[in-house]
Amino acid sequence: MAAPTALKRELLPLARILGGISHLKPRSLTVCSGHRKCSVTRSCLPLTPSTSFHTATFLSSSPSAITVTEEPDTLFQKLLVSVKSHDSAVLDSYEFFATMAAKELGITIGKVFEPPKDIKRMTLLKSVHIFKKHRVQYEMRTHYRCIELSHITGSTAKVYLEYIQRNLPEGVAMEVKKTAMEKVPDHILKPLWEDVPAEDKPGQ
Amino acid sequence: MAASLSSAGTVRLLSALARSSLLCSSSGLRGLHVTAACCKNRAARIRIGKGNKPLTYEQALHPHHIGHRKGWLSQHTSNLKGEDGAADRTVEDVFIRRFMFGTFHGFLANEIVLKRRGNVLIVCAIMLQKMLPQKFYFLIGYSESLLSHLYKCPVKLEIQTLVDKAVYKYI
Secondary structure: OHHHHHHHHHHHHHHHHHHHHHOOOOHHHHHHHHHHHHHHHHOOOOOOOOOOOOOOOOOOOOOOOOOOOOOOOOOEEEEEEEEEOHHHHHHHHHHHHHHHHHHHHHHOEEEEOOOOOOOEEEEEEEEOOOOOOEEEEEEEEEEEEEEEEEEHHHHHHHHHHHHHHHOOOOOOOEEEEEEEEOOOOOOHHOOHHHHHHHHHHHHO | EEOOOHHHHHHHHHHHHHHHHOOOOOOEOOOEEEEEOOOOOOOOOOOOOOOOOOOOOHHHHHHHEEEOEEEEEEEEEOOOOOOOHHHHHHHHHHHHHHHHHHHHHOOOOOOOEEEEEEOOEEEEEEEEEOHHHHHHHHHHHHHHHHHHHOOOEEEEEEEEEEEOOOOOOOO
């Protein structure tokens, strides 16, 4: 009962705004009436004192249902997350974020280290034509950061990696290496030579 | 490295010219000095003037300050070691910058920053408050939908407005 009246209240100012805007177009030729209409619309429109237009649309995703299956979860002995970027400050903040997320989720962090950076240098001719003695040098730096997580289950790894990857900053590339643990096959559990002496005796 | 033409190796040239009475004047032979080519760096640098030209922070710092005092205008992963697609991203960037420069002609306060996160292309720009908000919204929607159709990926525009250009120094 309250909903239709609330909707009506919302629609009235909208109608006023739309009416005001539609009035603007044919009356733009006459200056004084245009001014009057302008002031009317400006009072209707929400005045934004801030200087930013936030037009990014939020992606609404439906919450994923929790599935329970009978098969055992994969176990990872080691999960190596390595990120690379041109900016080491961005990697610093991302490392802080990832380690904090792992600590909050209760994941054991093995080690966090920084492999040495790679610099690719190019020496090119400065001029389009001749002037061989004048060159210009460019370089591209790639910084790395590695986070090693140990003894993690498959579902935890999925959740953690999805969270990490959704918040990956622009200009940062990620590589994940997983070391899974598998059950030892039954046929190699016992050594062969325990059964062999019983067969060898008739041969001798 | 200046080489003066009155050195031993080029005396013959001068004497030949003297004979053909090109350089001969009442005061005798004159030396001619030439310098070797001095190719100065001109990339992304605005030459100094009288002190009345306003510069933004982006324009005032030279390209060798990128990574130290300046940030990157276009952020993507294709220039990292072991990643490809650099040429395609560069071409896209050039087109998007020209497109934005043309659509919002005279309204851009600074260079456009392009960010790529997964499939999404985010175009960040700072505009001047010279237009009605309705026109702004229309142009933003138009460029977003046109660029999304062109590049077959979601394109988002993040706009901030200023009253005037932010001046860092006068050159």
